Amino acid sequence: MTELFAAIERRSIWQDVASQVRKMIEDGTIAPGQKLPSERDMCQQFGVSRISLREALRALEREGFIEVQAGRGAFVRAHFDRERHVLETLIGFSRESAEKVFELRMLFEPNLAGLAARSISLENLERLRETVERMRDHVENPEAAIQADSDFHRVLSESTGNPLVESLVRFVMTATGSERLVTLNSREGVERALVGHERVLAAVAAGDEEGAAKAMKEHLQDAVAFARCF
Amino acid sequence: MTELFAAIERRSIWQDVASQVRKMIEDGTIAPGQKLPSERDMCQQFGVSRISLREALRALEREGFIEVQAGRGAFVRAHFDRERHVLETLIGFSRESAEKVFELRMLFEPNLAGLAARSISLENLERLRETVERMRDHVENPEAAIQADSDFHRVLSESTGNPLVESLVRFVMTATGSERLVTLNSREGVERALVGHERVLAAVAAGDEEGAAKAMKEHLQDAVAFARCF
DNA sequence: ACCTATCTTATGGTCATACCAGTTGTCCAG
DNA sequence: CTGGACAACTGGTATGACCATAAGATAGGT
Numbered sequence: 001m002t003e004l005f006a007a008i009e010r011r012s013i014w015q016d017v018a019s020q021v022r023k024m025i026e027d028g029t030i031a032p033g034q035k036l037p038s039e040r041d042m043c044q045q046f047g048v049s050r051i052s053l054r055e056a057l058r059a060l061e062r063e064g065f066i067e068v069q070a071g072r073g074a075f076v077r078a079h080f081d082r083e084r085h086v087l088e089t090l091i092g093f094s095r096e097s098a099e100k101v102f103e104l105r106m107l108f109e110p111n112l113a114g115l116a117a118r119s120i121s122l123e124n125l126e127r128l129r130e131t132v133e134r135m136r137d138h139v140e141n142p143e144a145a146i147q148a149d150s151d152f153h154r155v156l157s158e159s160t161g162n163p164l165v166e167s168l169v170r171f172v173m174t175a176t177g178s179e180r181l182v183t184l185n186s187r188e189g190v191e192r193a194l195v196g197h198e199r200v201l202a203a204v205a206a207g208d209e210e211g212a213a214k215a216m217k218e219h220l221q222d223a224v225a226f227a228r229c230f
Numbered sequence: 231m232t233e234l235f236a237a238i239e240r241r242s243i244w245q246d247v248a249s250q251v252r253k254m255i256e257d258g259t260i261a262p263g264q265k266l267p268s269e270r271d272m273c274q275q276f277g278v279s280r281i282s283l284r285e286a287l288r289a290l291e292r293e294g295f296i297e298v299q300a301g302r303g304a305f306v307r308a309h310f311d312r313e314r315h316v317l318e319t320l321i322g323f324s325r326e327s328a329e330k331v332f333e334l335r336m337l338f339e340p341n342l343a344g345l346a347a348r349s350i351s352l353e354n355l356e357r358l359r360e361t362v363e364r365m366r367d368h369v370e371n372p373e374a375a376i377q378a379d380s381d382f383h384r385v386l387s388e389s390t391g392n393p394l395v396e397s398l399v400r401f402v403m404t405a406t407g408s409e410r411l412v413t414l415n416s417r418e419g420v421e422r423a424l425v426g427h428e429r430v431l432a433a434v435a436a437g438d439e440e441g442a443a444k445a446m447k448e449h450l451q452d453a454v455a456f457a458r459c460f
Numbered sequence: 461a462c463c464t465a466t467c468t469t470a471t472g473g474t475c476a477t478a479c480c481a482g483t484t485g486t487c488c489a490g
Numbered sequence: 491c492t493g494g495a496c497a498a499c500t501g502g503t504a505t506g507a508c509c510a511t512a513a514g515a516t517a518g519g520t
Binding site: 300 | 472473474475481482483484
């Protein structure tokens with residue numbers, strides 16, 4: 001049932017403004033962290049009223065592209081920050097405990113590792129190896145270790161080539177950030193995580209689907225168990 | 231490191247208005263599809279200017295709660311419609327992505343079934359059984375079958391008591407809606423799905439963790455394979 | 461020279477009012 | 491019953507003004 005005529009879209013001014021700004025943010029014309037011109041300036045540049053300009057900013061804010069601070073200005077969000085923001089509004093995450101997030105990770109990350117074992121590219125395998133080595137080089141540096149941890153799981157997700165999965169992993173890594181700040185704060189914590197990553201890596205490199213899934217499962221279980229010690 | 235004082239949150243008027251309306255939508259005071267009062271009416275009821283009211287509406291619109299139509303009014307979106315809307319803004323979801331969503335489901339739904347086999351309550355088990363029976367009663371009715379299919383997976387997710395997992399399942403069921411519209415449109419499609427559900431149910435009821443995971447995996451694989459026939 | 465309180469200025473937040481444009485319903489002429 | 495004219499309503503946009511906060515500049519006391 002194909003319609004003969006396409007519906008006429010009525011684009012409002014604030015939508016045009018929002019699109020334009022959104023585009024500039026996406027292609028990097030305006031860098032993350034950077035401050036946008038003042039509302040009054042932008043009004044003049046776009047040739048629209050403050051009303052329209054502000055409604056555009058409001059929309060961009062809800063989409064997570066910018067953050068507006070009264071008396072200061074509007075700032076471009078970092079994109080990972082944007083994803084967290086949007087997911088929070090979607091599932092009302094902020095009040096959930098890290099435990100719930102770990103439960104979710106336990107559901108899909110083992111299979112994700114298994115999938116990677118079957119289909120990861122040589123390039124991504126190398127990137128995965130790099131994150132493990134980087135963690136090994138920084139067992140005494142919690143900040144770097146946490147970064148390496150995030151990267152390990154992220155690279156695994158990217159081996160699927162599935163943006164949905166990548167988004168989900170980025171989200172859970174962001175969401176468990178504070179938790180990992182605790183478990184990876186000690187040398188022991190980092191070393192335990194390192195062992196887990198090494199086992200997963202070995203299985204993935206060997207193309208051992210079941211082994212990778214098992215290793216990842218144990219890695220996560222170990223992390224949860226270790227976190228409970230605190 | 232617990233802070234002594236909590237940060238003072240500056241709540242702007244439009245945020246207050248948005249929160250109030252959002253709450254009314256969430257608890258059903260305003261039903262999906264229903265039309266909100268006109269902007270001018272709401273201004274008076276809330277005792278705010280049209281500016282503030284409109285910025286609140288703009289935010290709610292971006293969050294997917296309402297849809298504003300020029301010259302007509304603002305309408306409450308169905309909640310599934312809302313999740314799709316938000317995910318679209320997050321990952322630029324489009325029709326070609328149905329396959330990606332199935333890939334994601336394959337990653338976690340088998341383990342979800344396994345988890346349910348271990349921990350589902352008698353009440354939820356009964357609800358699960360009901361959805362299967364409902365699908366069996368409507369093998370000739372695609373619409374009812376699709377609903378029963380959604381409910382089956384949703385009940386399974388609710389057995390975890392994890393809102394994060396529940397949101398994810400709601401999302402993937404919404405995202406695969408158009409796909410299931412095809413596969414569950416024939417009697418054969420519904421019957422295949424039914425067999426899958428029955429196997430999962432049997433394993434869950436028996437507390438057979440591995441069996442449930444395996445059954446779910448086969449059910450999803452079968453659905454994907456069947457979809458490819460079209 | 462240093463710290464502090466105050467003033468100034470820029471910025472976002474809010475308001476009242478007015479007018480435009482599209483939608484809907486009513487009613488009348490054909 | 492149809493189609494057009496009209497009125498009432500609704501969201502969209504524009505102006506101009508004033509408030510509250512944030513941040514830098516300035517004057518004053520030590």
